[in-house]
Amino acid sequence: MRKGSTVPSLARCRNFTSALCALLWVSGPLQLSAEDLPDKLRIFGHLTQAYAESSLGSILGATKSGTTELNSLAVQFRWSISDRDAAVIQLAHENRSNDIFSPIGHDVEVDWAFYERRIGRTTALKVGRLNVPLGIYNEVLDVGTLLPFFHAPISFYSGVLNTAETVDGISISHIFAARSDWNLEAHAYYGGWDTAQQRVSSDAEFGLVNLDARAEDGVGVQLWLNTPTHGVRLGGGYLTWRLDGPNTPPNTRDDWESYHVSLDVDTGKWLARAEWRDWSFEQDLGAFLGLSESILARTGRTGRYCQLGAWFTPRIGLFGQFEDISLRDDPGLQPQLRDFHQDAALSANYRFRPDLVAKVEVHRSETRFPLADPSRPQTFGGPEVGVDWLIASLSVSF
Amino acid sequence: MADRKSLGELLVVRRAQWTLFCLALALAGGQGRLAAAQEVQIVVHPSNELTSISREELSKIFLKRLGTWADGEIARPVDQPPDAAARARFSRLVHGRSVVTIEVYWRRMIFSGRDVPLIELQDDDRVLEYVRTHPGAVGYVSASAQTEGLRVLALAD
Numbered sequence: 001m002r003k004g005s006t007v008p009s010l011a012r013c014r015n016f017t018s019a020l021c022a023l024l025w026v027s028g029p030l031q032l033s034a035e036d037l038p039d040k041l042r043i044f045g046h047l048t049q050a051y052a053e054s055s056l057g058s059i060l061g062a063t064k065s066g067t068t069e070l071n072s073l074a075v076q077f078r079w080s081i082s083d084r085d086a087a088v089i090q091l092a093h094e095n096r097s098n099d100i101f102s103p104i105g106h107d108v109e110v111d112w113a114f115y116e117r118r119i120g121r122t123t124a125l126k127v128g129r130l131n132v133p134l135g136i137y138n139e140v141l142d143v144g145t146l147l148p149f150f151h152a153p154i155s156f157y158s159g160v161l162n163t164a165e166t167v168d169g170i171s172i173s174h175i176f177a178a179r180s181d182w183n184l185e186a187h188a189y190y191g192g193w194d195t196a197q198q199r200v201s202s203d204a205e206f207g208l209v210n211l212d213a214r215a216e217d218g219v220g221v222q223l224w225l226n227t228p229t230h231g232v233r234l235g236g237g238y239l240t241w242r243l244d245g246p247n248t249p250p251n252t253r254d255d256w257e258s259y260h261v262s263l264d265v266d267t268g269k270w271l272a273r274a275e276w277r278d279w280s281f282e283q284d285l286g287a288f289l290g291l292s293e294s295i296l297a298r299t300g301r302t303g304r305y306c307q308l309g310a311w312f313t314p315r316i317g318l319f320g321q322f323e324d325i326s327l328r329d330d331p332g333l334q335p336q337l338r339d340f341h342q343d344a345a346l347s348a349n350y351r352f353r354p355d356l357v358a359k360v361e362v363h364r365s366e367t368r369f370p371l372a373d374p375s376r377p378q379t380f381g382g383p384e385v386g387v388d389w390l391i392a393s394l395s396v397s398f
Numbered sequence: 399m400a401d402r403k404s405l406g407e408l409l410v411v412r413r414a415q416w417t418l419f420c421l422a423l424a425l426a427g428g429q430g431r432l433a434a435a436q437e438v439q440i441v442v443h444p445s446n447e448l449t450s451i452s453r454e455e456l457s458k459i460f461l462k463r464l465g466t467w468a469d470g471e472i473a474r475p476v477d478q479p480p481d482a483a484a485r486a487r488f489s490r491l492v493h494g495r496s497v498v499t500i501e502v503y504w505r506r507m508i509f510s511g512r513d514v515p516l517i518e519l520q521d522d523d524r525v526l527e528y529v530r531t532h533p534g535a536v537g538y539v540s541a542s543a544q545t546e547g548l549r550v551l552a553l554a555d
Contacts, residue, residue: 314496
């Protein structure tokens with residue numbers, strides 16, 4: 001959805017955003033029922049606007065001076081051609097301030113455009129640009145009314161880098177033993193996607209520059225085991241792809257792999273979620289670090305998080321989260337980088353309606369993100385610093 | 399010794415009181431569920447041969463996790479608006495969850511690109527008319543609704 005080099009007219013996009021904000025706000029509890037629209041066309045959308053501020057430097061879009069450049073919106077058109085066929089297009093715009101995990105991309109882009117065919121009772125086939133079932137949040141990364149925090153955990157979902165939010169390809173889903181109390185949801189997908197590859201640069205604002213790259217031959221699976229207890233499921237998945245980008249050694253292509261496991265308990269009142277993900281990849285660390293020599297290494301990292309909380313009343317929810325990113329030891333990076341980022345957070349949600357949610361969240365991070373401490377040289381792998389930051393956001397969907 | 403005995407008796411009395419309290423709660427809960435069941439009727443197209451359905455299966459049909467009836471007919475569930483009294487009763491009785499929670503579920507289905515919510519019909523009469531005219535249809539209406547010409551399903555646990 002977002003690419004490193006895309007920097008179009010901000011003014012145009014702000015106008016677009018403002019217009020849609022006004023439309024959504026005025027629309028209020030807009031519910032488009034079958035009686036309001038032609039039978040087969042249904043339109044949905046979501047919008048989130050946030051303010052974020054940090055105590056020290058910039059972290060995941062929050063800045064010391066405070067910023068409102070954190071927003072996202074999407075409009076989805078779903079055309080039901082028949083009981084078994086549908087076509088879906090979703091247009092989206094996103095602005096993540098200077099979050100290094102989400103390279104700047106202010107354009108309105110085609111987020112999804114796929115054709116879906118239901119086969120039999122519990123099988124679905126999709127072709128086109130489609131969202132990827134990966135973990136609990138990957139399919140709803142920007143839908144503020146569904147997230148307990150503004151960001152889906154960065155330790156697992158990784159912004160736009162080193163993962164797949166959508167693929168240009170094909171997917172198939174099936175529910176095994178659908179009538180049973182225990183049933184298994186299986187998803188498999190294949191395709192490629194635009195992404196970015198990072199390179200260390202002391203001249204860059206972020207200490208890192210994002211360069212265009214393309215992931216190809218992505219193959220992934222996601223399994224969910226649904227239990228007889230409503231809202232309790234266990235998941236796991238695997239994704240592999242080849243990355244063709246500027247850090248890729250000549251005549252080779254980076255091979256990436258990621259595994260993950262998930263526990264999801266969401267009873268409607270209580271929420272307990274934990275996910276763990278491991279990445280490994282072949283990379284030219286020399287190119288990554290901006291060195292003239294080539295250092296080929298198999299390296300990787302691990303991300304994990306847990307969330308606990310509850311809707312104590314139909315309107316008020318309180319949630320806590322802890323997440324952690326650790327880099328794997330390798331010949332090109334200093335050992336102290338192993339513990340790269342930890343974050344503890346609390347979030348208070350106020351649900352005016354299911355489609356209108358306000359959140360205030362506070363975070364405490366111990367991190368090595370380059371911009372977290374503006375007084376230090378902006379290079380990758382600086383000392384760990386402690387940063388407090390907050391985000392206040394309002395999300396609406398229709 | 400006497401003190402110990404009286405303490406034992408006290409424990410027996412307390413246990414009996416606790417048992418009675420639990421029994422009362424269970425009966426009250428059962429009656430509440432029975433009352434809720436009596437306040438909503440599950441109606442299907444007359445060609446549907448079922449006479450009863452489990453809450454679990456009905457919930458899956460209304461969450462679109464099951465697309466067909468056991469005989470292979472496409473299931474066509476219809477909802478009522480979120481503020482309808484019958485919707486609140488049905489949601490608690492069949493899904494075991496509030497209407498808000500189910501609304502959040504549908505938002506997740508929409509924005510993950512998987513599916514869209516059920517058609518919402520404004521009142522009992524429109525639900526009855528829809529179910530009457532669509533093979534495979536299933537809906538819920540209040541206990542007082544006239545369901546002539548339709549099959550009313552019993553709920554099984």
